[in-house]
Amino acid sequence: MTSCFHCGETVPEGVNLTAKINQVEQPMCCIGCQAVAQFLADNDHQAFYQYRDDQLPVEQVSVNDNDWQHLDNADVFKKLTQSTDNNHYQVTIKIEGMYCSACGWLLQKVLQSRPGISDLRINAVTQNLQVVFDSEVIKLSEIFAQINALGYLPLQQQETSQHANYERNRQLKKMAVAGFGMMFIMTLAVPLYSPEAMAVAPHIQRFFLMISMLIATVVFFYSGTDFVNNAIRDLKNRHLGMDVPVALSITLAYFVSIYLSFKQQGHVYFDSMTMFIFFLLLGRFVESQVRHKGMNVRESLFALVPVSAEQQIAEGHFQTIPLDQVVKGDVLRVKSGQTIPCDGLIIKGQAQVNEAILTGESKLIEKSSDDLVYAGAKLVSGEVLIETTVNNQDSFLSKLADLMELAQSKKPASLQLVDRIASYFVAGVLLLAAITALWYGLNQSDALMTALLSVLIATCPCALSLATPTALTAAGVQLLNQGVLVNNTEAITQLDKIDQWYFDKTGTLSDEQLHIVKSHLLTEVTDLPTITNSLQQISNHPIASAFTGYSQIVENPQNHAGKGVSGTITGKDWLMGSQSWLAEQGVAIPELELNPNNTVVYLACEQQMVAAFELAVNVRTGAEALIDFLKKQDKKLTIISGDQTATVNSWSQHLVMDSAFGDLTAEDKINHITKQQQQGIRCVMVGDGVNDAPVLSQADVSISLKQGAYLAHSASDLIVLGKSLLPLIKAQQTSHKTNNIIKQNLIWSLVYNLSVTPIAMMGLLAPWMAAIGMSLSSLLVVMNSRRLLK
Amino acid sequence: MNMVFVLVLLSLALAGFAVWALIWAINKNQFDDLDSPAYSILDDDNEPNLPANKAKQETEE
Numbered sequence: 001m002t003s004c005f006h007c008g009e010t011v012p013e014g015v016n017l018t019a020k021i022n023q024v025e026q027p028m029c030c031i032g033c034q035a036v037a038q039f040l041a042d043n044d045h046q047a048f049y050q051y052r053d054d055q056l057p058v059e060q061v062s063v064n065d066n067d068w069q070h071l072d073n074a075d076v077f078k079k080l081t082q083s084t085d086n087n088h089y090q091v092t093i094k095i096e097g098m099y100c101s102a103c104g105w106l107l108q109k110v111l112q113s114r115p116g117i118s119d120l121r122i123n124a125v126t127q128n129l130q131v132v133f134d135s136e137v138i139k140l141s142e143i144f145a146q147i148n149a150l151g152y153l154p155l156q157q158q159e160t161s162q163h164a165n166y167e168r169n170r171q172l173k174k175m176a177v178a179g180f181g182m183m184f185i186m187t188l189a190v191p192l193y194s195p196e197a198m199a200v201a202p203h204i205q206r207f208f209l210m211i212s213m214l215i216a217t218v219v220f221f222y223s224g225t226d227f228v229n230n231a232i233r234d235l236k237n238r239h240l241g242m243d244v245p246v247a248l249s250i251t252l253a254y255f256v257s258i259y260l261s262f263k264q265q266g267h268v269y270f271d272s273m274t275m276f277i278f279f280l281l282l283g284r285f286v287e288s289q290v291r292h293k294g295m296n297v298r299e300s301l302f303a304l305v306p307v308s309a310e311q312q313i314a315e316g317h318f319q320t321i322p323l324d325q326v327v328k329g330d331v332l333r334v335k336s337g338q339t340i341p342c343d344g345l346i347i348k349g350q351a352q353v354n355e356a357i358l359t360g361e362s363k364l365i366e367k368s369s370d371d372l373v374y375a376g377a378k379l380v381s382g383e384v385l386i387e388t389t390v391n392n393q394d395s396f397l398s399k400l401a402d403l404m405e406l407a408q409s410k411k412p413a414s415l416q417l418v419d420r421i422a423s424y425f426v427a428g429v430l431l432l433a434a435i436t437a438l439w440y441g442l443n444q445s446d447a448l449m450t451a452l453l454s455v456l457i458a459t460c461p462c463a464l465s466l467a468t469p470t471a472l473t474a475a476g477v478q479l480l481n482q483g484v485l486v487n488n489t490e491a492i493t494q495l496d497k498i499d500q501w502y503f504d505k506t507g508t509l510s511d512e513q514l515h516i517v518k519s520h521l522l523t524e525v526t527d528l529p530t531i532t533n534s535l536q537q538i539s540n541h542p543i544a545s546a547f548t549g550y551s552q553i554v555e556n557p558q559n560h561a562g563k564g565v566s567g568t569i570t571g572k573d574w575l576m577g578s579q580s581w582l583a584e585q586g587v588a589i590p591e592l593e594l595n596p597n598n599t600v601v602y603l604a605c606e607q608q609m610v611a612a613f614e615l616a617v618n619v620r621t622g623a624e625a626l627i628d629f630l631k632k633q634d635k636k637l638t639i640i641s642g643d644q645t646a647t648v649n650s651w652s653q654h655l656v657m658d659s660a661f662g663d664l665t666a667e668d669k670i671n672h673i674t675k676q677q678q679q680g681i682r683c684v685m686v687g688d689g690v691n692d693a694p695v696l697s698q699a700d701v702s703i704s705l706k707q708g709a710y711l712a713h714s715a716s717d718l719i720v721l722g723k724s725l726l727p728l729i730k731a732q733q734t735s736h737k738t739n740n741i742i743k744q745n746l747i748w749s750l751v752y753n754l755s756v757t758p759i760a761m762m763g764l765l766a767p768w769m770a771a772i773g774m775s776l777s778s779l780l781v782v783m784n785s786r787r788l789l790k
Numbered sequence: 791m792n793m794v795f796v797l798v799l800l801s802l803a804l805a806g807f808a809v810w811a812l813i814w815a816i817n818k819n820q821f822d823d824l825d826s827p828a829y830s831i832l833d834d835d836n837e838p839n840l841p842a843n844k845a846k847q848e849t850e851e
Binding site: 180183207215 | 798802805809812817822
């Protein structure tokens, strides 16, 4: 078995494509890969293969001959770009399918070689591309087309991710100021702690104090204000958050130290304060980096729908308008290959529509006059005029997104629990601090500040608050290496505790690719595969993908949309297509023993029936191994599907599942899962397609497969990137390991906090010791979490 | 003893410069992508088949 040099997929049998790279002919799996590889080689870009470090793309974004012309429309162009200076515009493009630095390198190389591109910045992490271009030399549509030609899918960028980037930079700057401030104050603090040993003169001591105060002021008001603001907000909401004791201790330390430095007596706590702020910021940064990796539902939704629509202004005259100007009652034209921009009623024409994105059903649906079509569905062939029935923002797709956002916002029950526990913890800390202050105030008022600050800092639940997020980040990185993208980190801990696994059938347990399962040959024909392959080359129907391999030239090729194909090969007329169409063409069709679950394609030569092929989808790779693995762990396995019960049952028997249910709507599936959850059974749903999205949100943990609809991803917690289900075994194991690490972290940080608190209360601990102890215990937690990366 | 004042103020100025440089770098998005820029050093410019270089050659001729 050979694998494609470009993408790493197995080369299908009978395919004999190669590309010459560095003077060596390398095998290619498809024309798309060959074209890309050839393009790279022809333009001296073959170094791509050296730079990619054996990282093969885990998925392939299909290269479609999308028409990007609509981007050049003045209104649309204005929405997407910002003017920088004369004729130069800046645009941010999200690149789907860019996973490694080699991809970024390739895009950079190729785009920069195009005239008219003046600046280009690629971020392989956020998959964003920022281009400044001269609109007189190169069109926006040409940039998009070039990116697409390389095998990536360019999407117009929304605002949210730029906001996340701004937030990240803000945090980094605060950390930089706090970090430098901390180092500087510590250097100055050493002689202040033991003036006798270092023989420091009093006027120098005062000078050091003033410098420390200056820096501490900058750090407190620049880096520390977030904690204070959060604490004030928490108190206003009558809620005790982690920030309350933090804000209390830094404010107390700062103002008391200012008072003491002017009064010239006692210790100052500028060092402890800045150190505390820095380590807290560090912890928050790590935590927020994980959270921003999640996807935004709306963003992925609107990446699906085109940015513009063709509106009819007069009979036969059309103009391109931006999508947000589409209102109810507009007449829009949708051509073959385009995505329907808005819900509407067909008033003219007929078409075949793929509504997989909305219903999960991959079969094409015939639509003609008076049929409803929905935004997000793809017009595979035909051309229609639709009259929109709703405003753009009220489409069925938007409603689905609303439903999902609602389901998502209800979810984090366990996080609410953590919050509640934390607020009790904080209340305890404050109580202990008050007791300490009271006791010292009555008995030993000169040691009051030291003991009070030590208690506040030492009991800071820093290690405690890092215990979970660091372990989850490490697990997330580890899972990504294994081919699972983590959208919701909480799912990592949940996965191990699952009792019941639910699988959708279509596109999840089954492959999307159709295969020939049985051929019925009625007459002997030489070279039959070549003939069928050649004929199916004409078609763009999904069924055609089952016939791949060597093909020859077809004369007079004709594609009868939704019916079949016809053509002449070596002087003979061939017909290939559905039973009804062949019958229409006057071909006599004999009775055959066919499995009703399979799709059947008929082949006729010179009006004589030659063969029939039964097509079906295969079991997805890794599905059987995953099911075996889960069975050994005593998990319950069930198929819930919208397919016919008979089909679902035969799949269930084949895969040895515990139970199976067919003919379910999305609502039935939700009810089914809810019923189980009410009995205390935790469920995971492995699904695909947007109609599964609400179901995915209902499950405790949801998993979806990458090649499905975009929208389903944002609803699911874990996303399998490859074509195999095998990474889920790893995910389950990592989940188990993560739970152990989190337990160790929590136990350690609790033991540390409990043992150090009495010492601090006794006044045996200086605040700077408490701050170092706090950082060391945090460091230990981080190091322990790092073990997950191995 | 006056040297201490000079040195401490000098180091404060240095630290201030370092913070300014870091903030400048953060604002210029230098920390966004830590992987791919490492490869830019391996980029060769003398690739004759690149469209841009081809055009250059033609003008030279």
